Amino acid sequence: MSEPSVIDVVVIGGGVAGLVAARECLKVGLDTVVLEARPEIGGCIASAELDGLRVDVGAESFATRGGHVAELLDELGLADSIVSPAGGGAWLALDGGDGGPRFAPLPKTGVLGIPASPLANDVRAVIGTRAAIRAYADRLLPVLTIGRESNLGELVEKRMGRAVLDNLVAPIATGVYSADPRHLDVDVVAPGLNPAMTRAGSLSGAVSQLAASRPAGTAVQGLRGGMTTLVDALRASIAHFAGRIETGDAVDGLRREGDHWVVTRAAGDDTRARFVIIATPASSALPWLASARPDWAAATTVPWPAGPPVELVTLVVDAPDLGAPRGSGLLVVEGTPGVTAKAMTHASAKWGWLAEEAGDRHVIRLSYGRLGAANPLDGQGDAAVTALALADASALLGRHLGSTDLRAVERTPWRDALSHAAIGQRERVDVLESLVREDPSIAVTGAWLAGTGLASVVPHAKEAALRIRHNALGLTPRP
Structure with missing residues (x-):
């Protein structure tokens, strides 16, 4: 009976961090596979087809700081697709003192x-x-x-x-x-x-x-066609380098056997690899690390704070006379009367390409869920959530939007949004990363380690992959 084949690198997690890390390994000829439990890759970048429009229902932009994302987009041939938001700016919604909200830029x-x-x-x-x-x-x-x-x-x-x-x-x-x-x-x-x-x-x-x-210029930018354009380009690039992406089969264990790692999966065959990169949220990454290396248990089982449960509700409404009364959107001060959402993005006012495609329609995204409080949408049916989102959008935009104006709606829950910026989190991350660096065969990346947003995630994922590929090629171990 032949021995099971062992590949060079397995990347657990098909979000942007995992895809970027996999691409970096593939670029130097390492046989690499990406394992993603969900049916789709992309992680916090996702889109939905709403009334014929491809709309971002996850991350819709990237911070320009450091130039890391722009560099990646250029490598992927997407430099000409980078767009800046419209100049309307954002607003605040506050307690107006009369039982309703007031607004200010x-x-x-x-x-x-x-x-x-x-x-x-x-x-x-x-x-x-x-x-x-x-x-x-x-x-x-x-x-x-x-x-x-x-x-x-x-x-x-x-x-x-x-x-x-x-x-x-x-x-x-x-x-x-x-x-x-x-x-x-x-x-x-x-x-x-x-x-x-x-x-x-x-x-x-x-x-x-x-x-x-601060350097002059726009602090955030997006992509014509939406941020999932980046995911599509990463998928194509991984295929170009003969990498593989396997979706829909959850990883349920990680262990060391001799000179390689064994990744066990809920429904499929085990995957064996010389090197492993974990690019999943903390809730799954930490137990795997603890079981894979018992000597890491102390760092992985300390109390790690849970992220708030956030849910986005995206509306497409037919409202030719709406305009852009709150610019690109607004943030809601907690306790503002008559509003349940914590923020609203007027996506079709913010992005010119989307406005062109939408015509007389408007795309509005409302965000719900604050740290330390139950998400107000939990347990609510779709009809109730749609009614609440329409009421919030009406209050925030100063124009009644009802069911007759609604063309499409999408609910998108996001969980495990652990903030790297929480007090004490940086120290926890430093301890964990120092331990992981002691083992040249494994690396960990993702927003819970790198920080919020693609401007933090992309360089962190590249560095994790550089360490793995450096060690895989037999060069002097990279710290």
């Missing part, structure tokens, strides 16, 4: 909502003059009270007051990281802010320095 100069100029007109329009004066007092607080801060929420409240925290910083923290700012690590979400405070002597002065050092 999101202030333009700041970092995570922390204003560089607390007395600016757009800041006062959100928090009022009295709260703006309190925020400006940050400039007058003694420099000696500034140390190295770790808690973003506590820092903002101490230096600028509760109004800035609740009405400017919290909505952005919730929208970007699905987390309360009191749970976020300053050094992770705002690198350079602590040393800038020491130099400037105030929080607003530090924000001014960081804002001035």
